[in-house]
Amino acid sequence: MRIDAKGMHYRQLNKIIRDAVASGEKEFELDDIGGQRYIGGGLNENVKITVNGTPGNDLGAFMNGPRVIVNANAQDGIANTMNSGEIIIHGSVGDIIGYGMRGGKLYIKGDAGYRVGIHMKEYKKQVPVIIAGGTAGDFFGEYMAGGIMVLLGMNGKSPIVGDYVGTGMHGGVIYIRGEVDPYHLGKEVSCLEANEEDMKLIGSYLKEYCEHFGFDLNEVMSKSFIKLLPLSHRPYGNLYVY
Amino acid sequence: MKCDNLMNPEKINPSRRVHQRIPSGCAISGMMSEEGRCIDGRAVIKSIACMHNRSNGLGGGFAAYGIYPQRKDQYAFHMMYDNAEAKETTEEFFKDAFNVDKDEPILTHRDNGVSNPPILWRYFLEVPENKLDLISERDYVMKTVMSVNSDIEGAYVASSGKNMGAFKGVGYPEDIGRFYRLEDYSAYIWTAHGRFPTNTPGWWGGAHPFTLLDWSVVHNGEISSYGINKRYLEMFGYRLELRTDTEVIAYLFDLLVRRHKLPIEKAAMALTSPFWKDIDRMEHEQKKIATAMRQVYGSTLLNGPFSIILGHSNGMIGLNDRIKLRPMTAARKDDMLYMASEESAIRAIAPDLDEIWSPRAGTAVIGRLSEAE
Numbered sequence: 001m002r003i004d005a006k007g008m009h010y011r012q013l014n015k016i017i018r019d020a021v022a023s024g025e026k027e028f029e030l031d032d033i034g035g036q037r038y039i040g041g042g043l044n045e046n047v048k049i050t051v052n053g054t055p056g057n058d059l060g061a062f063m064n065g066p067r068v069i070v071n072a073n074a075q076d077g078i079a080n081t082m083n084s085g086e087i088i089i090h091g092s093v094g095d096i097i098g099y100g101m102r103g104g105k106l107y108i109k110g111d112a113g114y115r116v117g118i119h120m121k122e123y124k125k126q127v128p129v130i131i132a133g134g135t136a137g138d139f140f141g142e143y144m145a146g147g148i149m150v151l152l153g154m155n156g157k158s159p160i161v162g163d164y165v166g167t168g169m170h171g172g173v174i175y176i177r178g179e180v181d182p183y184h185l186g187k188e189v190s191c192l193e194a195n196e197e198d199m200k201l202i203g204s205y206l207k208e209y210c211e212h213f214g215f216d217l218n219e220v221m222s223k224s225f226i227k228l229l230p231l232s233h234r235p236y237g238n239l240y241v242y
Numbered sequence: 243m244k245c246d247n248l249m250n251p252e253k254i255n256p257s258r259r260v261h262q263r264i265p266s267g268c269a270i271s272g273m274m275s276e277e278g279r280c281i282d283g284r285a286v287i288k289s290i291a292c293m294h295n296r297s298n299g300l301g302g303g304f305a306a307y308g309i310y311p312q313r314k315d316q317y318a319f320h321m322m323y324d325n326a327e328a329k330e331t332t333e334e335f336f337k338d339a340f341n342v343d344k345d346e347p348i349l350t351h352r353d354n355g356v357s358n359p360p361i362l363w364r365y366f367l368e369v370p371e372n373k374l375d376l377i378s379e380r381d382y383v384m385k386t387v388m389s390v391n392s393d394i395e396g397a398y399v400a401s402s403g404k405n406m407g408a409f410k411g412v413g414y415p416e417d418i419g420r421f422y423r424l425e426d427y428s429a430y431i432w433t434a435h436g437r438f439p440t441n442t443p444g445w446w447g448g449a450h451p452f453t454l455l456d457w458s459v460v461h462n463g464e465i466s467s468y469g470i471n472k473r474y475l476e477m478f479g480y481r482l483e484l485r486t487d488t489e490v491i492a493y494l495f496d497l498l499v500r501r502h503k504l505p506i507e508k509a510a511m512a513l514t515s516p517f518w519k520d521i522d523r524m525e526h527e528q529k530k531i532a533t534a535m536r537q538v539y540g541s542t543l544l545n546g547p548f549s550i551i552l553g554h555s556n557g558m559i560g561l562n563d564r565i566k567l568r569p570m571t572a573a574r575k576d577d578m579l580y581m582a583s584e585e586s587a588i589r590a591i592a593p594d595l596d597e598i599w600s601p602r603a604g605t606a607v608i609g610r611l612s613e614a615e
Contacts, residue, residue: 034292034586034589034590035292035293035584035586035590037295053586053589054584054585054586054589055586056584056586057584073585075569075585076569076584094569094571094600095569113566114565114566114603137566137600137603138566139565162602
C-alpha cells in the first residue's frame with residue numbers, strides 16, 4: 001500500500017495504517033512524510049513500512065513486530081519502549097532513542113544524539129540491540145538496565161561519544177569501536193577490552209547491520225572494540241539510605 | 243481543540259480546558275538570510291505549523307527583522323491594550339516621552355479562529371534630544387518599556403526595536419501568523435514559537451517572543467534559575483513583569499551584549515558556562531577566561547531545560563541548555579541559516595539542504611548578517 005502523506009495529520013496517517021494492517025495489508029510505502037509522529041507505533045504484526053521523508057518523534061513507539069525502514073534522518077524518541085521488530089535508519093537520529101526499549105533492533109547508519117538507550121532493559125530472550133555507525137552525544141546508555149549497544153564511529157569524527165557514558169548503568173553491555181577517554185565515562189561503568197566471545201556476540205548483528213547500509217564488515221572489525229559493563233547491578237542501593 | 247483566548251491571566255483555569263493528555267512541548271523555529279535578503283512570512287508559518295502538535299493553542303508568536311525599511315531609524319513599538327483607557331494613558335505617556343511620528347492599528351484578519359484579541363496598535367517613535375542629557379538613547383527606551391509594562395495597567399509592549407516587530411497572541415502559531423497577516427511583511431530574520439504553557443499563564447502578553455529593543459527570544463523549556471537571574475537583572479534597572487521565565491533571557495542579552503559589550507559568543511558562554519570539571523582541563527588562557535566568566539557572571543547562568551532562538555538586528559543565535567534537555571536542529575542552504583525544534587520543520591520549507599546538524603549542548607549556533615561585519 002502506498003500512501004502520499006503530504007500534509008496529513010499523524011492521527012489520520014496512523015489510522016489508515018492500523019486499519020489496513022487489520023485487514024491483512026503487509027507492506028507500506030509512505031511518501032512525503034514530514035514530521036508525522038508515532039509511525040509504526042503499537043503495531044503487533046510483522047509488516048514492512050518504508051518511510052520516505054523525515055518522520056516525527058516516537059517512531060516505532062511500543063512497536064511489536066514490524067520492520068520500519070527510513071530513507072532519511074529521523075528525530076527524537078525512536079523505538080520508545082519498543083518490544084520487537086526492526087528499525088533501520090539510513091541517516092542520523094536525534095535524542096532519547098531507544099528509551100526503555102525492551103526488544104528488537106534499531107540500526108542507524110549515521111550519528112545519534114543525546115541519551116541513546118536511556119533505561120533500555122532486557123528479560124531472558126528479549127534483548128534489544130542498538131547499533132549506530134557514527135558518533136553519539138552525552139549520556140550514552142544512561143541508566144541502562146539491559147540490552148546491547150554498539151557505537152562504531154565510522155565517519156572518523158571525534159570524539160566518538162560524549163560525556164557521562166553509562167552514568168547509572170546497571171545492566172546490559174556497551175561496545176565502542178576504538179578508544180574512549182576514561183574522562184568521558186560515567187562512575188558506574190568498568191571499561192574492558194572486547195574479547196573473542198564478545199565479538200562473536202555482536203558479529204552476527206554487525207553482519208546484518210553492514211548488509212543494510214553497504215558497509216564493509218572487515219573494515220568494521222579491523223579496529224578493536226572496548227566493552228563497558230556496569231560495576232554494580234544496584235549502583236544506587238545506598239542512595240537516600242541514612 | 244478550541245480554546246478561549248484570555249487577556250487576563252487571573253482568569254486562567256487550565257484544568258477546565260485540558261480534557262486529555264496533549265503530547266506537547268513548545269516548538270521553536272527560526273530562519274535567517276545572512277545576506278539580508280527579505281522574504282515574506284509564509285515560510286516561517288509553514289515551518290512552525292509542521293510542529294502543530296508541540297503546542298496546545300495557548301500561545302503563538304513571531305519576530306521579524308527588516309519589516310519597516312522606510313522607518314528604520316525610528317523605534318517601532320507594537321502595543322497590546324486591554325482596553326481604550328490603557329491606550330489613552332499610554333499615548334499620553336508616549337507624547338511626553340517621545341516624538342510620535344506615526345501611529346496606526348496593526349492590521350489583522352479576524353476570521354481564522356483567533357478570538358478576543360486586545361487592542362493592537364503600532365507607533366513609530368523618536369527620542370527627543372533633550373531627554374538624553376544623562377542617559378543613552380537605548381537605555382532611555384529600555385526604561386520607558388519597563389515603565390509601560392510595570393506602571394500602566396492593561397498596557398504591554400510586544401516589541402520596541404528598530405526595523406523589527408513581534409506579533410504574538412493566544413492561539414496556535416499558524417493561526418496567529420495568519421491573524422497578523424504576516425504574508426504582508428518581508429524580513430531577513432523570522433523566528434516563531436508555538437506555546438505549551440507549563441508554569442505560567444497563557445495570555446497575550448505572555449506569548450513568545452519576548453523582546454526588548456531589537457532583542458527577541460523564543461524558548462522551549464523552562465528557566466529554573468529564574469529567581470537568581472531576576473534578582474541580578476533588577477540591580478541593573480530591569481523590571482520583570484510578564485510572568486514568564488523567558489523574559490530574563492532577552493534582558494540578559496541586552497545587559498551582556500549591549501551594555502557590558504561582550505561579544506555574542508561570550509554572552510552565550512555566560513549563560514551556559516562550561517562545567518568546572520571541563521574548565522579544569524582547559525589550556526591556561528582559556529581556563530583563565532572561563533573561570534573569570536563564571537566568577538563575574540555566576541548570576542547569569544541559566545539552569546533548567548531550554549532551547550532558544552535569539553534574534554537581533556545583525557543576526558540569530560540558537561542555544562541549548564548545558565545537558566541538552568530540549569531539542570534543536572540547525573541547517574544551512576546557500577545564504578540561509580535555519581534552526582528548529584525538529585528537522586521536519588526545516589525540511590518543510592527547505593527540503594534540500596547543504597548541511598544539517600544537531601548543535602551540541604551549551605554550544606551557540608551563530609548567524610551573522612554579512613553587511614554588518
